Ligand code: RFL
């Protein structure tokens with residue numbers, strides 16, 4: 041039977057960043073991933089990195105390409121009543137940026153770093169299951185290449201970084217975990233297009249026909265979203281229909297227009313807010329989407345995943361260096377404070393910007409008043425800005441102010 045210190049299930053941002061941080065601290069891990077390298081490096085998801093995520097990538101030696109190819113914006117635009125209102129994040133937060141760099145590029149950088157350092161990622165594994173997580177020697181069973189003989193890895197600890205549908209969260213007995221779950225009545229239809237950017241910064245639009253978001257990936261590729269019914273099917277959306285909606289929702293009274301281009305990818309995602317409490321059970325620790333989900337309007341999911349594993353890596357490091365597991369025991373409570381604030385912010389941005397199918401005129405006026413307030417009051421803009429660029433990490437909450445370096 042193979043052994044490792046930390047068995048990591050899932051090679052998303054949470055699992056790969058955790059493996060990277062542990063490797064830097066001399067802690068051995070094995071990452072198990074059910075998809076192929078090509079699949080994980082090609083899946084289009086998040087686009088916005090918080091300042092803390094960018095800083096961590098730079099401080100730990102995986103930020104070179106990000107600094108060369110990322111886009112560093114100083115603000116975002118909130119658009120409503122056919123007018124744009126800029127929130128200057130840089131000024132309001134004392135110099136922090138909104139960084140646009142695609143999630144699959146982060147994945148490529150972390151996979152390359154891991155493999156260059158001789159670390160192990162087992163791609164394309166099947167039938168992953170967790171055993172004895174409440175004992176001192178938890179185990180992961182899996183089939184290499186989906187259908188090989190079942191193998192077992194004995195671990196000191198298991199990190200469940202396998203996203204919302206993975207097997208880790210259900211390995212915490214239902215009687216122990218409380219799940220907070222809200223399915224939102226909104227979907228996002230997202231497209232990638234070949235065109236130059238239509239604007240220098242991201243545009244979040246509240247429109248009577250529904251929310252729209254103008255984002256970017258590079259000088260040649262743009263990312264655009266429109267709010268749709270979450271049960272709608274992509275087959276109902278011809279390219280023409282998508283462009284008609286995008287133009288109608290983003291146009292301004294001063295004649296701003298969206299630049300069109302060939303649509304190279306399209307799809308619909310549904311939205312939920314979800315938190316599992318606690319994030320740990322015995323020697324199993326959940327991180328990222330395995331533990332919590334936010335609607336994408338606040339651009340928080342990937343960043344929360346990275347924040348979780350920063351806390352977890354410090355806690356593992358402390359226990360291996362000193363034998364003291366205080367930080368590990370407070371992992372869940374440390375992370376949940378930040379998680380709930382990100383849930384609150386993502387819910388707030390989503391409610392402010394989306395139109396409900398049955399929205400009353402009163403609710404519409406309240407939404408517009410909120411947008412007017414947040415774009416005209418410095419206190420309100422500052423609150424939005426500090427949440428959007430990312431709240432600080434709260435390591436000091438990890439009991440007794442024990443100091444552990446990155
Ligand atoms: P992931 O990325 O889902 O990775 C989990 C990995 O685990 C693997 N896995 C398994 N492996 C082995 N055995 C099993 N049985 C397994 N089951 C699953 C999966 O194949 C996968 O590789 O979770 P992680 O690491 O926690 O990362 C979370 C982020 O991916 C997610 O929160 C973000 O994409 C959310 N998100 C955004 N986050 C941001 O911070 N900024 C954004 O701008 C942003 N925009 C978005 C988003 C998510 C979106 N979608 C598609 C939901 C925009 C969209 C449209």
Ligand code: PHB
Nearest residue numbers: 086087255263336337339
């Ligand atoms: C993206 O570019 O994919 C993106 C940007 C901002 C969000 C969500 C997604 O809030």
